[in-house]
Amino acid sequence: MVPQNLTSNVYLVHLILSKCGLHTLLLSPLPNVKYFDLSFNQLQIINMDVFVNLVSLEILTLTHNPLTVLQNGDSQLKQWSLLRVDFSYTNLRDFGSEPLSHFPVVRSLNLSHTKLRAIGPSGFRHVPMLTDVDLSDSPVQTFPENVFSGLTRLQRVVTDNYKLCCPDVLPDDFKERNCQAPRNELSSCQDLLRSEGYRVFLWLIYVCAVTGNIVCLAFRFRLQKHASKSAFNTFVSSLCIADFLMGVISPSLALLTSRFKVATPATS
Amino acid sequence: LIWLHSATCKVAGFLSLVSSEVSALIILLITLDRFLVLRFPFSSARFGNRTAMAACVVVWAGGFLLATVPLLPVTSHWQFYSQTGICIPLSVTRQEFEGRAYATGVLIIFNFVLFLLIAAGQAFIYWSVQQNAMTAGASTRKTQDTTIARRLITVAVTDFLCWFPIGMCGLLALAGVPIPGETSVAMAIFVLPLNSALNPFLYTFNIIMERRTKRKEKRMLKELEASIKQTDSGHTLSITSA
Numbered sequence: 001m002v003p004q005n006l007t008s009n010v011y012l013v014h015l016i017l018s019k020c021g022l023h024t025l026l027l028s029p030l031p032n033v034k035y036f037d038l039s040f041n042q043l044q045i046i047n048m049d050v051f052v053n054l055v056s057l058e059i060l061t062l063t064h065n066p067l068t069v070l071q072n073g074d075s076q077l078k079q080w081s082l083l084r085v086d087f088s089y090t091n092l093r094d095f096g097s098e099p100l101s102h103f104p105v106v107r108s109l110n111l112s113h114t115k116l117r118a119i120g121p122s123g124f125r126h127v128p129m130l131t132d133v134d135l136s137d138s139p140v141q142t143f144p145e146n147v148f149s150g151l152t153r154l155q156r157v158v159t160d161n162y163k164l165c166c167p168d169v170l171p172d173d174f175k176e177r178n179c180q181a182p183r184n185e186l187s188s189c190q191d192l193l194r195s196e197g198y199r200v201f202l203w204l205i206y207v208c209a210v211t212g213n214i215v216c217l218a219f220r221f222r223l224q225k226h227a228s229k230s231a232f233n234t235f236v237s238s239l240c241i242a243d244f245l246m247g248v249i250s251p252s253l254a255l256l257t258s259r260f261k262v263a264t265p266a267t268s
Numbered sequence: 269l270i271w272l273h274s275a276t277c278k279v280a281g282f283l284s285l286v287s288s289e290v291s292a293l294i295i296l297l298i299t300l301d302r303f304l305v306l307r308f309p310f311s312s313a314r315f316g317n318r319t320a321m322a323a324c325v326v327v328w329a330g331g332f333l334l335a336t337v338p339l340l341p342v343t344s345h346w347q348f349y350s351q352t353g354i355c356i357p358l359s360v361t362r363q364e365f366e367g368r369a370y371a372t373g374v375l376i377i378f379n380f381v382l383f384l385l386i387a388a389g390q391a392f393i394y395w396s397v398q399q400n401a402m403t404a405g406a407s408t409r410k411t412q413d414t415t416i417a418r419r420l421i422t423v424a425v426t427d428f429l430c431w432f433p434i435g436m437c438g439l440l441a442l443a444g445v446p447i448p449g450e451t452s453v454a455m456a457i458f459v460l461p462l463n464s465a466l467n468p469f470l471y472t473f474n475i476i477m478e479r480r481t482k483r484k485e486k487r488m489l490k491e492l493e494a495s496i497k498q499t500d501s502g503h504t505l506s507i508t509s510a
Contacts, residue, residue, distance in 0.1 A: 230317075242331075
């Protein structure tokens, strides 16, 4: 089935085309559709202009599509009703708000569970009414420093990158606890130098624990060959092995911890 | 959170618990060994090579047993290795979780008892060394005394610094005092490895250094003796060597 065939259904309000195996989208004007579900299809490239003609559209769901590219054409029309867009579980690698520039009233954007690594230089500038952004389980690494600037209505941000929750990045009157991100114990938003020094110090301890115990163990073994085998020697060798193990485990624990520790709400 | 229950986290937490418990138990054994040597210098009640090996095996087995209990099929519903958001099992949060009693028992009470035993042992060793030194020659007493005291105090203090905050936080958490989540993380990634990094210095490197200085002192003494013999061969001079 091709969505083009829906021309006659002018009074359609709910349109669910989930799991239809759609590869391309060609839409005829459907002036009354408010809810449009395109989840679980095979859409890879979407030109957002196709939705401009759905003048009543409020909720658009594109979840679970192998979507990699979002485009916008040169349509001059604006669509003044779209509130929610769901891009979750897609293959988007980068995101810029240009493709949404024809939808100036978008409030909620779901970009969770994508492969999103970078937010483009335009940030969320083209969707100034944004209140809610979900970037959870998306590996966002790079984003412009002013990514949220101008979003005066922003109320909630969910992300895995704690840097997106730094006060410098968020709008001025944004309450910090509405930004949910894993807190990274080895780094912080400010005072980068201090945290760098702290990190170096930690690695020094780890290296010390590993090499110190190896050297200690070697020394003990040599001692055991030459001198008499004493109980003290056996004990200290054993202690060296245990401490060496700790030295090897600790960095991985630190990495696990710093990568995954989830911020607990400030209520406790 | 899926990762918390993941195998990586469990393995890391398991190994870290094994290592920290074995480390504490071995320090206790070392203290016991020295205690026996000092308290019963002529008795046969001490660790030979065989018994030392056996004790180590027992300690390692005990460490593995302690860490394995939360992973048994019966206790698999416990959130032992995943309660604080870090994989390391530290009982410093107030929130209830399955297996909390076990965590408290092992991580606070057991470790606290270990610490008390070690501290008592070290105190006794220090005391007996002082007693022995009283009867020995007065000139050598002071140097010997200070080196041994320094060594033991460093052992006791570092052990105290590493275990006290953990036990204290645990007790406070049990009493209902809120502990910030950062503390537990700091302990996991800072305090425990610090102890591991310091132990070789406390038990091996200091001995190497002492030997080196002793050797140097001996050599200097010999040179001095030789030079004195050469310069005034007429007089008789006696030098007492330490």
